[in-house]
Amino acid sequence: MIRIVVLAMPGGLASSLAITLDTLQTANAFSRQSGKREAFEVRTFEVTRTTTCRFREGDVVIVPGLGTTTQAELVACLVGPMGQRAVKLVRAARAAGAIVVASCASTFILAEAGLLKGRRATTTWWLAPVFRQSYPDVELVTEQIVVADWPVATAGAAMAQMDLMLAVIAKFAGVRISQACARYLLLDHRSSQAPYMAITFLAGQDGRIARAESWLRKNIDRKVTMDDLAAAAGLSPRTFARRLKAVCDLSPVRFAQRIRAEVATMLRQTTSLSVDEISRRVGYAEPSTLRRLLRRDAHPM
Structure with a gap:
């Protein structure tokens, strides 16, 4: 025993x-x-x-x-x-x-x-x-x-x-x-834990990171680079990446992916949009790309 x-x-x-x-x-x-x-x-x-x-x-x-x-x-x-x-x-x-x-x-x-x-x-x-x-x-x-x-x-x-x-x-x-x-x-x-992490909560601890998050959500259907996110935050790319890691423990790529996955899951749960349409709305031309991302982070789709 x-x-x-x-x-x-x-x-x-x-x-x-x-x-x-x-x-x-x-x-x-x-x-x-x-x-x-x-x-x-x-x-x-x-x-x-x-x-x-x-x-x-x-x-x-x-x-x-x-x-x-x-x-x-x-x-x-x-x-x-x-x-x-x-x-x-x-x-x-x-x-x-x-x-x-x-x-x-x-x-x-x-x-x-x-x-x-x-x-x-x-x-x-x-x-x-x-x-x-x-x-x-x-x-x-x-x-x-x-x-x-x-x-x-x-x-x-x-x-x-x-x-x-x-x-x-x-x-x-x-x-x-x-x-x-x-x-x-x-x-x-x-x-x-990925599906439960509230990016807005984490980003809100740094005003510059919060600005980048808000900008990304407004431009969620676009292809976005790290330079775009850094510019939205008013920081150099290197400083943005460092502060993002400190606040959210994410790289810029994962930061964008997590927000896109979160928005896609919300659309799937609250609308009757097809997976193809949801993919386009969150910036992915190919639905398979979104599906792979959601499977990795265990979001239902």
């Missing part, structure tokens, strides 16, 4: 904690139904100034998502006593041989503890630029919902906790149990 240690942060997302406990309980139920013993022994600890845990090799330590909604809140959490205690706990867990996983802004706790150094990881899309700047020694894969670089694993924005738990269950209880949990709880298979 695998011992699961859930570290519940004060003010953390109740939904993330509930998802963790519910999916593990469901996995145990399916294990019993298959004639086996329960796969997981689950213990939950609220992180306080004095929280201590004795970790052992083979434990799985789970940090559900934080409830932070701004960068300032996240920083305050990380430097505060509870954040520092959580950092010490996950560092001690890993030193003892435990596996450590986290989702959403809690991935910053793992990074602060040094557990992601030299590893692949993901985080919540809206904090990805902050993460990349703060932890340059981590290979950030923003668009993936779950990145399992065992003995650590990370997941994206808040509800990616569901996907993270399915990955944990698959590794330690088997793929069949994980698939049964997904069907029972109506959890769709998802691999990318």
